[in-house]
Amino acid sequence: MTTAYIGLGGNLGDRNAHINSALKLLSDNENIELVRTSDIIETAPLVGLDQPKYLNAVAEVKTSLSPQGLLEELVEIETSLGRVRKEKWSSRIIDLDILLFGSQVINEPALTIPHRQMHLRSFVLKGLCRLNNNLVHPVLKETVSVLAERLNGRDFFLNPDVPQLVSVAGVIGVGKTTLAENLSGLFGCKSIREAYDKNPYLPKVYAGEKELALDSQVFFLSSRVAQLNPKNLPPGRITISDYIFEKELIYARCLLSAEQMSLYEKTYRSVRSEVAQPVLAICLIDSAENCLKRIHKRNRPYEQKIELGFLQDLGGDYDELFAHWKTCPVIRLLMSDFDCENAEDLQYLAKQITSYIVDAAVIASPP
Numbered sequence: 001m002t003t004a005y006i007g008l009g010g011n012l013g014d015r016n017a018h019i020n021s022a023l024k025l026l027s028d029n030e031n032i033e034l035v036r037t038s039d040i041i042e043t044a045p046l047v048g049l050d051q052p053k054y055l056n057a058v059a060e061v062k063t064s065l066s067p068q069g070l071l072e073e074l075v076e077i078e079t080s081l082g083r084v085r086k087e088k089w090s091s092r093i094i095d096l097d098i099l100l101f102g103s104q105v106i107n108e109p110a111l112t113i114p115h116r117q118m119h120l121r122s123f124v125l126k127g128l129c130r131l132n133n134n135l136v137h138p139v140l141k142e143t144v145s146v147l148a149e150r151l152n153g154r155d156f157f158l159n160p161d162v163p164q165l166v167s168v169a170g171v172i173g174v175g176k177t178t179l180a181e182n183l184s185g186l187f188g189c190k191s192i193r194e195a196y197d198k199n200p201y202l203p204k205v206y207a208g209e210k211e212l213a214l215d216s217q218v219f220f221l222s223s224r225v226a227q228l229n230p231k232n233l234p235p236g237r238i239t240i241s242d243y244i245f246e247k248e249l250i251y252a253r254c255l256l257s258a259e260q261m262s263l264y265e266k267t268y269r270s271v272r273s274e275v276a277q278p279v280l281a282i283c284l285i286d287s288a289e290n291c292l293k294r295i296h297k298r299n300r301p302y303e304q305k306i307e308l309g310f311l312q313d314l315g316g317d318y319d320e321l322f323a324h325w326k327t328c329p330v331i332r333l334l335m336s337d338f339d340c341e342n343a344e345d346l347q348y349l350a351k352q353i354t355s356y357i358v359d360a361a362v363i364a365s366p367p
């Protein structure tokens with residue numbers, strides 16, 4: 001007997017009755033034992049916001065069937081409840097997906113296990129967490145509770161029509177550029193680097209010329225708007241940036257006077273919608289002390305006056321930003337466990353990334 005997890009969903013007709021009928025038919029099947037089910041929750045459609053809302057649930061079953069055999073039974077239950085298959089992701093009476101089947105990994109044309117997008121859906125992960133918090137995703141090798149935390153309560157989907165921008169975030173000296181460069185080497189993809197060395201105002205601001213802080217921030221803002229212009233980023237292809245656009249507000253709040261800030265914020269808000277949004281953020285976390293050590297080691301002259309307190313404040317601001325982050329999933333990496341230069345650590349991260357993006361070239365030949 002194998003333990004498997006089934007996602008149930010539907011957004012047409014008596015949604016509750018359909019889910020309960022499907023559960024009944026599962027438990028009536030002589031080769032399937034229904035062990036337990038999560039709550040049934042109402043969720044917004046992932047795409048096509050004009051669709052009715054869904055009800056979703058997750059069930060734990062034990063089965064003597066093969067994964068293909070279980071899929072056949074699920075299709076039969078869907079059909080018996082009146083599901084008519086239309087185009088992909090259209091509204092439906094009932095949908096039954098195999099989320100996990102033991103720890104098996106299957107990549108066949110008619111069957112992908114784990115379900116290709118389960119780690120992007122809070123409504124699936126929360127249900128799984130309620131059934132078994134310690135369940136491990138056999139490809140990502142993370143527990144469902146860690147995967148749920150990455151989504152911060154949101155649901156996402158793989159969208160090949162947008163640039164597959166992966167943005168690395170974290171305080172100065174944490175290792176963003178090293179990681180972004182090493183990842184782009186591994187993926188053979190474009191990388192975007194912050195133009196700090198081209199910003200003529202930056203050394204002066206760090207040297208204490210506060211009146212130039214606004215010039216410096218506006219320089220960064222216009223550079224980032226140009227770098228992250230969606231016209232320059234191919235849809236469905238991975239690009240890695242060594243910053244997230246929203247860091248601009250963090251730095252502006254630290255460096256600008258109230259008067260400068262109000263002018264800056266207006267400009268920021270007016271250009272914000274022009275930049276590509278990341279489909280995945282990677283947040284690097286380390287102590288301010290360790291970041292300061294790296295800053296001293298790399299020895300950019302103008303950075304040498306940076307103080308511990310400034311880095312601590314920045315760390316707090318990043319924590320705050322990601323506590324409310326709704327744009328995309330976030331992978332948090334503690335630098336005590338992760339080395340940006342280590343081949344094995346990079347391979348681990350590359351594998352995680354490929355699950356959160358859709359890039360035909362990468363999926364066909366993963367790094």
Ligand code: A4P
Nearest residue numbers: 009043044045046054088089090095097098110111112115
């Ligand atoms: N297939 C491959 N892997 C699996 C699997 N692990 N389990 C194949 C089940 N089927 C799998 O599925 C298309 C084909 O996928 C099947 O023939 C099977 O061989 P389908 O059920 O006919 O079509 P679908 O449901 O439109 O596509 P898919 O890929 O199953 O999409 P999902 O993941 O079911 O997403 N919004 C909310 N709020 N709640 C939802 O439940 N669901 C979807 C559909 C979209 N938006 C939603 C929800």
Ligand code: MG
Nearest residue numbers: 095096097098
């Ligand atoms: Mg389905």
